[in-house]
Amino acid sequence: MAAYGGRLRGAADPVAVDLGYGAAPWTAVELLGRLRTVRADAEVVGVEIDPARVAAAAPYARAGLTFAHGGFEVPLPRGRRPALIRAANVLRQYDEGQVAEVWARLRERLAPGGVLVEGTCDEIGRRHVWVAIGPEGPRTVTFATRLGSLVRPSDLAERLPKALIHRNVPGEPIHAFLAGFDHAWSAAAPFAALGARQRWIRSVQALRAAGWPVTDGPARWRQGEVTVRWDAVAPGARGCRFPGVGGTIRVM
Known part of the structure; x- marks a missing residue:
């Protein structure tokens, strides 16, 4: 999430939304702390x-941190529009066919230049995969893990967001990506002596x-992250060639 804090730096209204924070507000509290390192007047709802x-x-509300009842309409007072919406584990119970509609509703609530971060993570934050979505649509997919817990990159498959999790089958780009990542991980086994x-x-x-x-670089890789363009792993891509194990595959 740190990679998106910069969205608030130049925002006219530096407000972020933690949508569906769950039974306890710890993610909202943590998000405010992270964003305040980027901009001292950042707010989280x-x-x-x-x-x-x-x-x-x-009881956890304080200056810059408030809580509101609502859903995908993202109810903010005085017509405010967030520069950042984070929605983690919100769409797990929805059908894949509903994802595009939800994304569209949330995109409409973004401030100009804002970003929606929608994905799935485990309960203790070891593994997280999310899609970054701008007002125009999805841009990138980020895979993040605590490297000490990783056996192989495809372990992240269980945390794919709803738009991708049912597409992790042969012939789909996301499957090709994870297979290629596992292959690269196996080939890099000699580097394990230097650490994960x-x-x-x-x-x-x-x-x-x-x-x-x-799309990212070593600074994020060292944190156990990698980001790729959405159009490389999007469901049902047609007529494109993707790197695969032992060569390339064509998704038809």
């Missing part, structure tokens, strides 16, 4: 559909060399 959760979070971080970096370098459109 935690939004929950369950009134009981909003009431339970109220060096093995991850070497694997990502191999992915980029193979033609995958990696």
